[in-house]
Amino acid sequence: MRNQVSAKRHPHDDAPDTTEAFRRLASLPPGRQHDSLREQIVEAWLPMANRLAGRFRNRGESLEDLRQVAALGLVKAVDRYDPELGNAFESYAVPTVTGEIKRHFRDHMWTLHVPRRVQDLRNRVRFAVQELSGTISGRRPTVAEIAEHARMSEEDVRAGLEALESFTALSLDAEVSGSDDGYSLGDVLGSADPALDVVIDREAVKPRLRALPERERTILYMRFFGDMTQSRIADELGISQMHVSRLISRCCHRLRDQVMRDAA
Missing domain, CATH: 1.20.120.1810 (Four Helix Bundle (Hemerythrin (Met), subunit A))
Incomplete structure (x- = not known):
């Protein structure tokens, strides 16, 4: 050799x-x-x-x-x-x-997908921060100082700073900083609120409810908002319970069909 x-x-x-x-x-x-x-x-x-x-x-x-x-x-x-x-x-x-x-x-x-341009901005910002840290004591360099030192726009500096935090990701099981009771990141994540669908349905049916005859509106209000039984509604209106049941069923089917047609 x-x-x-x-x-x-x-x-x-x-x-x-x-x-x-x-x-x-x-x-x-x-x-x-x-x-x-x-x-x-x-x-x-x-x-x-x-x-x-x-x-x-x-x-x-x-x-x-x-x-x-x-x-x-x-x-x-x-x-x-x-x-x-x-x-x-x-x-x-x-x-x-x-x-x-x-x-x-x-x-x-990279844990998260970051475009090549943003990766380059990240590197430029990282080097600028390292160089400025040797001349500035007691604080981190500002966005304006980094931009001037690296000859970048402040918008690009902010994109680079955000990319610095995208290289790795924390587990959702990671404990929240300052928490003493095992509170994790997963515990602070929001979830879909099922009540939102109810709000949408209510708003969609309102104009159709207003178009119903007064007696049908009253029966539906007493049943679904007053939580009254059909027999009690029948006693209040002086009609049979069977008639109340038929009216409720007929109104609900009609409202559902009308709302579905409106959505289509």
């Missing part, structure tokens, strides 16, 4: 001189010898890939997973690098590996 991948070092201690190895790789046809030399080059540059992965630690992904993603980017860089262009491999590999890591975060780490 020493003959194929020279021990000569670049400014970085983990940057081997693989210039000759890449030239040999480009001249070899597909096969075992080509694959073996390719593997040696990748192995020689792995420390560089690991160093780049380390820059993204503490962002919600394990360092081991980041190193695997960086290694994948390194393999892509080795396969796509053309030594005939005259550029150093490191100058080509670093953005390739870094781009692979960033793509991993963009595609796999």
Whole structure:
């Protein structure tokens, strides 16, 4: 391996001189010898890939997973690098590996779907906040200060700040801050109020109720709003209970049919 991948070092201690190895790789046809030399080059540059992965630690992904993603980017860089262009491999590999890591975060780490533009705004805002925090003590930088520092509009800054909170999500079982009785986020979520359907139905039937004859309106009011029995209504109006039952049934069917026609 020493003959194929020279021990000569670049400014970085983990940057081997693989210039000759890449030239040999480009001249070899597909096969075992080509694959073996390719593997040696990748192995020689792995420390560089690991160093780049380390820059993204503490962002919600394990360092081991980041190193695997960086290694994948390194393999892509080795396969796509053309030594005939005259550029150093490191100058080509670093953005390739870094781009692979960033793509991993963009595609796999966001809990909520966030458009690419908003993700970019988030990164610009995050860097601006970090830089301003070194010059402002005792408080967070304002939206206007971030906008001026990052040369962004205040609207874009607000979008970026909102995206900062969208990278991860809390479980609904998470305890509410300051709660001592196990009160969770799920306990504060609202739900559909079944009474809303009743309100809609009442508003829909009102004009049809007003159009009923007075006696039918009175019977319905006594039955459904006064909670009176049919026998008591019959006694109040001086008619038979059977007649009250028929009137209630006939009115309800008529109102239902009319309201359904109105809705259609």
